[in-house]
Amino acid sequence: MIDLTWMAWTWPTAIFFIAIFALIALMGVWEYASPGGNPRYGILRFETTRGDRLFLSLLGSAFICLGFLGLSEISLWWALVVCFGYAVLVFRLV
Incomplete structure (x- = not known):
């Protein structure tokens, strides 16, 4: 058995990786339901x-x-709020 006690597996860490996996899985389902993804030119x-x-x-x-x-020293919950806003801007403008 592999010893993973050296890693900092906490609930926030687990939620982080589960969220990334869920986003990629949902993107796969979305692509299957609506192929092509509507390529577009944005601000980049x-x-x-x-x-x-x-x-x-x-x-x-x-x-x-x-x-x-x-x-x-600001809480990472505020970083999450900023990240969510950033993601919305990326999906709208890029």
Whole structure:
């Protein structure tokens, strides 16, 4: 059996990974139900699909959370609010 006690598996960590898995699974279901993803040109001036926008929102959210961790003493719940707003903007504008 593998010993994973060195990892910090807490409920917030588990919820984080479950949320990412759920987002990817839901994106797969959405793509199956409506293939193509309606590629479009947004403010970045290159073609993006739903999957591209999900990737950009997850990547940006990771950097937002790292910024909150490294540069402030503010609760990460506020980072989650900022990440959600960022994801909405990415899906609307990019």
